[in-house]
């Protein structure tokens with residue numbers, strides 16, 4: 001009889017967050033496939049578990065998935081774990097799950113810790129619909145293009161982020177989404193757990209002078225209206241920015257990016273409005 005592939009979440013900080021079932025499965029399987037065997041060894045030692053480990057990570061995923069599926073076929077049950085949280089959620093796991101399903105192996109997921117649901121549940125933003133985007137691209141241009149494509153999304157947006165790129169990501173969001181409600185969750189389940197909630201501009205202001213450390217989830221309220229900006233909204237925003245002293249060129253750049261419009265087009269509208277009086 002073939003073995004079972006168990007998908008086993010592990011704590012994202014607080015070791016008490018491992019479940020009783022996860023501990024039992026980790027004890028009972030023949031092999032644990034881990035993203036980083038040394039990291040998982042610490043967890044196993046903490047709970048007195050002596051099950052053998054093998055590595056399964058981004059760089060050996062394809063080949064290793066095939067080898068592990070052979071072991072499963074020959075009757076061994078295997079638990080898949082990542083360094084923290086739920087495997088296959090912005091972590092290695094997808095390939096072995098696909099291969100196991102194709103080979104007719106039973107895949108049994110255990111419920112447990114994930115930064116995604118932990119952060120979202122206390123975000124204060126709508127949770128009835130959300131879109132998990134994982135990590136944004138590291139390169140500025142790709143990140144902006146990615147955010148641009150999400151501008152019309154009504155669901156709450158959820159991103160994973162590292163501390164060094166947090167402010168860049170938030171500033172790009174402000175430019176592209178406008179000043180929406182957000183929640184930033186940092187160091188969940190750990191000693192320095194923190195939530196920052198408010199408008200994008202407020203959270204950016206609160207973080208600007210800080211040395212930001214730790215692991216982070218960013219959540220952004222989806223758009224409340226249509227993806228396309230109406231003339232009325234565009235004109236209103238241009239007038240408001242001009243009233244704050246912003247130049248036509250700057251306005252064209254900012255709003256072109258925010259609304260996905262040609263900068264030239266916004267420039268022309270802004271120039272036309274410059275001479276005209278606000279509509280009554």
Ligand code: SAM
Nearest residue numbers: 012085086089091114115160161187188215216
């Ligand atoms: N598979 C994991 C899960 O289910 O949450 C996510 C792994 S991903 C490689 C790591 C990212 O998850 C971090 O960069 C951060 O964005 C988020 N994360 C993980 N642990 C976290 C924590 N304790 N607090 C906040 N974010 C966390």
